[in-house]
Amino acid sequence: MSRRLINWFKYSSPQTFYPLAGKMIPWFATLAVLFGAAGLYIGFFVAPTDAQQGEGYRIIFVHVAAAWMSMFIYLVMAFWAALGLSLNTRLSGMMASALAPTGALFAFLSLWTGALWGKPMWGTWWVWDARLTSSLILFFLYLGFIALQSAIDDPRRADRAGAVLLLVGVINIPIIYFSVQWWNTLHQGASVSLTKAPTMARTMLWGMLLMVLSFWMYAIAAALYRVRCIMLERERNAGWVYELPEVKS
Amino acid sequence: MSEVSALSALIGVIRRDLKLAMRRKSDVLTTLFFFVIVVSLFPLGIGPEMDMLRKIAPGVLWVAALLATMLSLNRLFALDYADGTLEQMVLSSVPLGLLVAGKVVAHWLLSGLPLTVLAPVLGLQFDLPAGSLAVLVASLAIGTPVLSLIGAIGAGLTLGVRGGGVLVSLLVLPLYVPVLIFGAGAVGAQVSGLGAGAHLSLLAAMLALAVFFAVWATTIALRIALE
Numbered sequence: 494m495s496r497r498l499i500n501w502f503k504y505s506s507p508q509t510f511y512p513l514a515g516k517m518i519p520w521f522a523t524l525a526v527l528f529g530a531a532g533l534y535i536g537f538f539v540a541p542t543d544a545q546q547g548e549g550y551r552i553i554f555v556h557v558a559a560a561w562m563s564m565f566i567y568l569v570m571a572f573w574a575a576l577g578l579s580l581n582t583r584l585s586g587m588m589a590s591a592l593a594p595t596g597a598l599f600a601f602l603s604l605w606t607g608a609l610w611g612k613p614m615w616g617t618w619w620v621w622d623a624r625l626t627s628s629l630i631l632f633f634l635y636l637g638f639i640a641l642q643s644a645i646d647d648p649r650r651a652d653r654a655g656a657v658l659l660l661v662g663v664i665n666i667p668i669i670y671f672s673v674q675w676w677n678t679l680h681q682g683a684s685v686s687l688t689k690a691p692t693m694a695r696t697m698l699w700g701m702l703l704m705v706l707s708f709w710m711y712a713i714a715a716a717l718y719r720v721r722c723i724m725l726e727r728e729r730n731a732g733w734v735y736e737l738p739e740v741k742s
Numbered sequence: 743m744s745e746v747s748a749l750s751a752l753i754g755v756i757r758r759d760l761k762l763a764m765r766r767k768s769d770v771l772t773t774l775f776f777f778v779i780v781v782s783l784f785p786l787g788i789g790p791e792m793d794m795l796r797k798i799a800p801g802v803l804w805v806a807a808l809l810a811t812m813l814s815l816n817r818l819f820a821l822d823y824a825d826g827t828l829e830q831m832v833l834s835s836v837p838l839g840l841l842v843a844g845k846v847v848a849h850w851l852l853s854g855l856p857l858t859v860l861a862p863v864l865g866l867q868f869d870l871p872a873g874s875l876a877v878l879v880a881s882l883a884i885g886t887p888v889l890s891l892i893g894a895i896g897a898g899l900t901l902g903v904r905g906g907g908v909l910v911s912l913l914v915l916p917l918y919v920p921v922l923i924f925g926a927g928a929v930g931a932q933v934s935g936l937g938a939g940a941h942l943s944l945l946a947a948m949l950a951l952a953v954f955f956a957v958w959a960t961t962i963a964l965r966i967a968l969e
Contacts (some may be wrong), residue, residue: 561903641900646904
């Protein structure tokens with residue numbers, strides 16, 4: 494037990510986390526490509542045509558995964574924010590700011606693919622339905638976080654101010670999730686739930702889950718890559734940076 | 743040093759902020775005129791059909807109130823931050839939360855309350871019936887304190903930051919959305935015969951949550967800004 498605690502703290506310092514992140518990036522990137530290829534193959538060639546929505550529904554494989562990731566990444570950022578505020582760890586703030594652009598990317602992707610899906614299904618690019626609107630607000634929250642962080646020069650203050658904003662904004666996540674029940678509108682109800690059997694064919698579900706895994710691995714790889722850059726930038730005066738082989742050469 | 747009681751500190755901060763604002767009335771009045779002008783622009787842009795105006799009135803008034811509150815957020819902490827008063831407030835023996843609460847109350851008295859009082863007059867321009875006007879005033883009376891409270895977090899976070907004025911809108915406006923939905927929705931619900939009770943209750947629930955969490959978050963934000 495005590496051994497594990499030591500291991501946790503060991504990697505909470507940039508000096509030890511930097512090489513670890515470097516070793517992990519290729520693995521996660523490879524997994525992202527593999528899962529993505531398998532998911533897209535199932536999505537486009539194996540999964541049957543939907544009885545009501547025809548071929549157009551196949552965008553679900555990207556759309557649902559992107560929407561899930563956009564919400565999940567915000568939660569992860571809020572987790573890092575809480576950790577950083579309460580334990581005052583340097584790495585937490587770096588992780589939160591490294592995740593933000595990926596989260597914003599997924600939020601944008603989910604809005605865009607949602608629009609592409611909406612046109613053939615509902616006959617319109619955009620409806621002011623609760624779920625779409627709250628996804629849009631989530632996208633705005635990401636932008637606000639990035640804007641706040643880039644406006645503050647002192648990285649320590651930027652981390653802590655961003656953390657407060659994240660924790661305030663995390664109130665938005667349950668609103669997204671429960672909005673389907675709150676307002677009864679055009680958007681179809683959730684088609685995957687943990688408590689009852691899914692209403693979609695098993696192959697479709699597999700394709701979707703593979704895509705979620707692929708996006709997940711991509712998000713981890715991208716965030717680790719970005720956090721390494723942030724570490725180098727912020728620790729540029731630290732001794733360990735000069736001993737790195739890539740800096741020395 | 744004599745111990746200052748919590749209540750007298752709260753009242754002291756409110757009175758101080760009100761007095762300061764009264765010495766520079768133009769700041770307060772500018773926000774109010776902004777509200778009036780924005781609301782008056784909508785009929786010019788949309789057209790004078792009364793049916794249409796009656797329908798959009800609650801939304802227009804609420805969005806204008808949102809923008810007016812947001813514009814006035816700047817004066818919440820910025821002046822005290824610039825002359826060092828805020829630093830003394832953080833250092834004082836009175837809990838910072840109380841002082842922040844006092845400043846937010848003063849901010850609401852200077853922006854939210856006048857907006858609420860003005861709203862029925864502007865509502866008449868949009869031909870709102872008396873019942874809707876009453877609901878509109880009630881929703882603004884419950885909702886504008888929430889706007890001041892949430893706005894205080896944004897104002898605290900952007901203290902002394904480059905481009906603070908524009909940045910605060912980017913941070914705060916998304917968080918205002920639930921208030922806007924239920925505030926403007928209350929009038930719609932009353933018109934459609936559902937009754938505004940549910941919407942007003944939800945607004946009041948948000949106010950109760952914000953009184954605790956927003957003040958707390960603002961104190962954290964101020965401490966970060968002053969570090």
